[in-house]
Amino acid sequence: QIQLVQSGPELKKPGESLKISCKASGYTFTDYAMQWVKQAPGKGLQYMGWINTQTGKPTYTDDFKERFVFSLETSASTAYLQINNLKNEDTATYFCARRDYNNYGFAYWGQGTLVTVSS
Amino acid sequence: DIRMTQSPASLSASLGETVNIECLASEDIYGDLAWYQQKPGKSPQLLIYNANTLQNGVPSRFSGSGSGTQYSLKINSLQSEDVATYFCQQYNNYPPTFGAGTKLELK
Numbered sequence: 001q002i003q004l005v006q007s008g009p010e011l012k013k014p015g016e017s018l019k020i021s022c023k024a025s026g027y028t029f030t031d032y033a034m035q036w037v038k039q040a041p042g043k044g045l046q047y048m049g050w051i052n053t054q055t056g057k058p059t060y061t062d063d064f065k066e067r068f069v070f071s072l073e074t075s076a077s078t079a080y081l082q083i084n085n086l087k088n089e090d091t092a093t094y095f096c097a098r099r100d101y102n103n104y105g106f107a108y109w110g111q112g113t114l115v116t117v118s119s
Numbered sequence: 120d121i122r123m124t125q126s127p128a129s130l131s132a133s134l135g136e137t138v139n140i141e142c143l144a145s146e147d148i149y150g151d152l153a154w155y156q157q158k159p160g161k162s163p164q165l166l167i168y169n170a171n172t173l174q175n176g177v178p179s180r181f182s183g184s185g186s187g188t189q190y191s192l193k194i195n196s197l198q199s200e201d202v203a204t205y206f207c208q209q210y211n212n213y214p215p216t217f218g219a220g221t222k223l224e225l226k
C-alpha cells in the first residue's frame with residue numbers, strides 16, 4: 001500500500017537548521033510530485049509548495065521562499081524539507097503529501113513531523 | 120491567492136444529527152474543491168474531491184455539494200468517530216489554499 005513515512009520530532013534552537021525526510025513506498029516515486037504543508041500548533045493548514053520528483057525542481061509559495069529548501073534522493077524514494085536559520089514561528093507540524101491518480105486532492109499524507117524551535 | 124472562508128469555525132451537534140459545513144471561495148473555483156477530516160494528532164484524511172465525489176473508503180454519510188464560489192460538506196447521522204476538524208481546499212488556482220477549519224464536537 002502507498003505510504004509516506006516521515007522522520008521523527010525535532011527540537012532546535014533559533015538560528016539552527018534541520019532536515020525532515022519523507023520516504024515514499026508502494027508506488028513509483030517519480031510518478032507524482034511531493035507536496036509540503038505546514039500546520040502551526042492549533043492552527044490550520046498552510047501550503048508550502050511542491051517538488052517535481054522527475055526533475056527535482058522545487059516551487060515555493062511566497063511565505064516559504066527564503067529559508068526553506070525542498071530536495072530529493074530519488075534512489076531512496078525520499079523527499080526532504082530543509083529549514084535554515086530556524087525561527088520561533090517555524091514551530092509547527094510539517095506534512096508531506098501526494099495527490100491521488102484520479103484527482104488533485106491530497107489523498108496520501110505522511111504522519112507529520114513536529115518541529116519545536118525554542119531557546 | 121484564492122481565499123477560502125469556512126463556516127462555522129466550531130460546531131456542536133448530537134449523535135444522529137445532520138451537520139452542514141460551508142466553504143466560500145473568493146472567486147469561482149469551478150468545482151475544484153476537496154474536503155478533509157483531521158483528528159487530533161493525526162494527518163488530514165481526504166473525504167471528498169471535485170466538490171462532490173467521495174474518496175474510496177469514506178462512509179456514505181459524508182457528502183459534498185456546491186458550485187461556483189459556494190460549497191458545503193454534509194454529514195448525515197453523526198457518529199462519535201466524526202468528531203474532528205474539517206478543512207476545505209481549492210485546487211483550481213495555484214497555490215492550493217485551505218479554509219481555516221471547522222471544529223466539530225459532540226453536544
